[in-house]
Amino acid sequence: MDQEMIEFQKPEENQEVLRTHLEELGNHLSEKIGKIFGRSLHIREVDSGSCNACEWEITALSNPVYDLERFGIYFVASPRHADVLLVTGPVSRNLYTALLKTYEATPEPKLVIAVGACACSGGLFQKGYASLGGVDKVLPVDVYIPGCPPRPQAILQGLLLAMDKLEQKIRKRNFSDLHEGDTCHRP
Secondary structure (H helix, E strand, O other): OOHHHHHHHOHHHHHHHHHHHHHHHHHHHHHHHHHHHOOOEEEEEEEOOOOOHHHHHHHHOOOOOOOHHHHOEEEOOOHHHOOEEEEEOOOEOOOHHHHHHHHHHOOOOOEEEEEOHHHHHOHHHOOOOOEOOOHHHOOOOOEEEOOOOOOHHHHHHHHHHHHHHHHHHHHHHHHHHHOOOOOOOOO
16 A cells, blocks of 8 residues: 555544644744743734735644644734734735834844745735735845745744744844944954
């Protein structure tokens, strides 16, 4: 019998593998967040004109299967409380200003994560009259999570990658603050 067929016939084993991988990924992410912030991670999700498929997957992160909050990750209503902007969809002309205002209201150091093919590149709508293209045409994007829509595991993996980027940003900022008053010129 074909290996794929065997896996298909035993979904409970696949669920256990998925659950184990999810736990490992979540625990690793939780450790990173604790190391960087010493508190939980706050995410502001912004729909900049999507078809809502990515929102379904992001919403799935809060269901009992994934339960993102157990890893110290929370979605917040205000960008003023956010550490990360999770942006979905191609940037539509109607939501351009709202996206910019949300970005400007987010405190530094902030990260922007483009979720889904439309946010990464403009997707199917990139040449449309109402679309400006992907998020990177408007904001500096730190992490791209491709997929149409990306699975919740991919979004968690993207958040883990984002924590590495945030750690680099903080280190770079601390280094430049440390050497700001340094008048010594080294060859």
